[in-house]
Amino acid sequence: MDGGYGGIVSFELAQGTRRAAAGLLDNLRLFTQAVSLGDVDSLACHPASTTHSFISPKARARSGIGEGLIRLSVGIEHPQDLIADLRQALAVSVAAA
Secondary structure (H helix, E strand, O other): OOOOOOOEEEEEOOOOOHHHHHHHHHHOOOOEEOOOOOOOOOEEEOHHHOOOOOOOHHHHHHOOOOOOEEEEEOOOOOHHHHHHHHHHHHHHHHHHO
16 A cells, blocks of 8 residues: 555446446456455445445435446455456446446
């Protein structure tokens, strides 16, 4: 964490749908689907259907939590392995969309 950066990153899928987010998460091989943060394992989460599911869609949208938002908590796996996993999952989910 040299330089003050953390291990959590979020991004919104271009399709912006819950279906696209689920497709991506289902195709990840190294990331575990979980709502926890800070584990040694890399985790992937869809906040709109998990941690923020109790908030109305309008309130989530105002907070920047779209239907296509994915949150990653990066663990101790090799960075190139995680990048490769994200690339293959994105390729499969985009092809299926």
